[in-house]
Amino acid sequence: MLSTARQADVVVIGAGLAGLAAAHHLTSAGLTVTVLEAGSRVGGRMATDTVDGFRLDHGPQLLNMSNPDLRHTPGLQGLQLRPFAPGALVRAGGRGYRVGDSRGTRARAVFSAARTPLGDTLDRAGLGTALNRLAATSAARLLARPETTADAALAARGFAPRLVDGFLRPLLEALLCDPDLTTSSRCADLVLRGFARGGTCLPAAGAATVPQRLAAALPPDTVRLGVRATAVSVNAVATVAAEGADGADRLGGGSGGREGQLPCRAVVVATGARAAGELLPGLRVPAFHPVTVVHHAAPRSPLREPLLVLDADRHGPVSHTLPASELDPSRAPSGRALVTSVLLGPQENGGADDIAVRKHLAELYETSTDDWEPLAAHHDPEAVPVMTAPHDVRRPVRLLSGLYVCGDHRDTSTVQGALVSGRRAAGHLLADFGYRPAATVIPQQEEDAA
Numbered sequence: 001m002l003s004t005a006r007q008a009d010v011v012v013i014g015a016g017l018a019g020l021a022a023a024h025h026l027t028s029a030g031l032t033v034t035v036l037e038a039g040s041r042v043g044g045r046m047a048t049d050t051v052d053g054f055r056l057d058h059g060p061q062l063l064n065m066s067n068p069d070l071r072h073t074p075g076l077q078g079l080q081l082r083p084f085a086p087g088a089l090v091r092a093g094g095r096g097y098r099v100g101d102s103r104g105t106r107a108r109a110v111f112s113a114a115r116t117p118l119g120d121t122l123d124r125a126g127l128g129t130a131l132n133r134l135a136a137t138s139a140a141r142l143l144a145r146p147e148t149t150a151d152a153a154l155a156a157r158g159f160a161p162r163l164v165d166g167f168l169r170p171l172l173e174a175l176l177c178d179p180d181l182t183t184s185s186r187c188a189d190l191v192l193r194g195f196a197r198g199g200t201c202l203p204a205a206g207a208a209t210v211p212q213r214l215a216a217a218l219p220p221d222t223v224r225l226g227v228r229a230t231a232v233s234v235n236a237v238a239t240v241a242a243e244g245a246d247g248a249d250r251l252g253g254g255s256g257g258r259e260g261q262l263p264c265r266a267v268v269v270a271t272g273a274r275a276a277g278e279l280l281p282g283l284r285v286p287a288f289h290p291v292t293v294v295h296h297a298a299p300r301s302p303l304r305e306p307l308l309v310l311d312a313d314r315h316g317p318v319s320h321t322l323p324a325s326e327l328d329p330s331r332a333p334s335g336r337a338l339v340t341s342v343l344l345g346p347q348e349n350g351g352a353d354d355i356a357v358r359k360h361l362a363e364l365y366e367t368s369t370d371d372w373e374p375l376a377a378h379h380d381p382e383a384v385p386v387m388t389a390p391h392d393v394r395r396p397v398r399l400l401s402g403l404y405v406c407g408d409h410r411d412t413s414t415v416q417g418a419l420v421s422g423r424r425a426a427g428h429l430l431a432d433f434g435y436r437p438a439a440t441v442i443p444q445q446e447e448d449a450a
Contacts (some may be wrong), residue, residue: 008030009264010023011036012035012036012268013033013266015215016043016407016408018422020214020215020422027219028437030416031435034222035218036237038188040226042223043210045210045380045383048054048208056206056375057207058378059291063081064201065201070419075107075215080259081202082105082201083306088309099127123333140440143190143393149388150172151182159420169312170320174308176387179319214400226241233277235266236267239260267404269406276405286385292342292344293353293377298371302323304397305326306326309364310409311364317356339365340377347379392410404429406418410425
């Protein structure tokens with residue numbers, strides 16, 4: 001194995017969650033690793049800006065506390081997670097209802113036995129039983145189910161139509177960022193099971209803390225920012241300094257320090273799907289779900305509980321929204337509140353109409369939004385790789401001995417999918433070169449139940 005200061009056993013291209021996770025598993029087994037990142041920061045789509053004391057995430061990622069990779073990936077032990085309150089607040093028939101937890105309460109009053117836009121008492125009891133059963137089902141059993149679309153599966157599972165339209169459909173649209181629910185039913189079952197386990201959460205201090213912790217826990221100088229890979233093979237990576245960066249100078253090679261060649265024994269491509277397709281001709285690039293995340297500053301929180309708010313009435317542009325500072329007080333300065341909302345699908349001129357968004361939020365939260373201040377809007381046309389049926393949740397990560405690819409486009413289009421794909425790519429590489437993992441990263445009982 002190569003071990004000079006300017007050479008590494010493995011070059012990982014991309015410092016998103018998948019690449020950083022792969023780097024951890026490889027360094028834990030004793031290999032030297034260099035992670036190349038074309039951008040000026042780690043994390044890829046998991047980015048957080050700070051504006052006037054507010055921490056504003058770029059993406060819509062909701063994490064799951066039952067995800068074993070979040071607990072056991074080196075560098076993430078001790079990651080602080082802020083859980084949502086059980087269930088969700090759904091606006092249906094012009095009123096807000098608390099759905100999906102054992103308390104079964106309306107936003108401002110207790111459910112009566114009479115029918116509501118979300119069904120009667122028996123309907124809701126059936127939903128609770130179904131969610132509890134789903135929470136106890138292993139991933140292997142869910143993946144063995146016949147596959148269809150998420151939309152078709154909801155219609156075929158025997159749920160009351162009022163609950164499907166009033167809760168399950170808007171919930172899955174939010175969790176999958178898929179407004180048409182064309183996602184594979186197997187992927188939808190995995191995501192809904194995570195919600196049923198009661199562990200939907202956000203990382204404290206913003207989404208960027210997850211990749212930042214991963215990067216900080218790697219050996220010094222492992223991650224090199226501002227360096228873009230232009231070509232790959234099983235034993236070398238051609239690089240160039242990204243525009244406005246000095247990364248190629250740090251690599252110390254090429255014409256005038258602007259270009260370089262990194263020899264290695266293996267390469268892991270851990271970029272987004274489109275960039276991976278450019279480096280690996282023939283790799284299938286999926287379509288994407290566009291997503292817009294909008295942040296508002298409010299003088300006070302519109303809710304007293306950290307609940308996910310869904311719109312079953314579909315009266316406006318917002319798919320779902322949450323009182324972010326109620327969930328994580330560190331996201332807003334003292335005396336202010338942060339409300340984060342998600343819009344699905346393409347937006348005219350690539351941006352959100354703030355007047356329409358605030359009007360819709362006023363209905364969802366049943367409060368005036370006239371004094372809410374727009375802070376930022378982030379539109380990403382390639383936010384989430386689609387998982388249209390049929391979808392292989394364990395797409396190949398080993399292309400040949402010495403060349404591997406990982407990312408959420410190789411697994412499920414989630415934070416967990418990115419972490420798992422990085423772990424899988426590292427596992428194949430170690431097996432090819434006769435290395436044994438440092439230790440079982442995920443305890444077997446948790447792996448079987450995950």
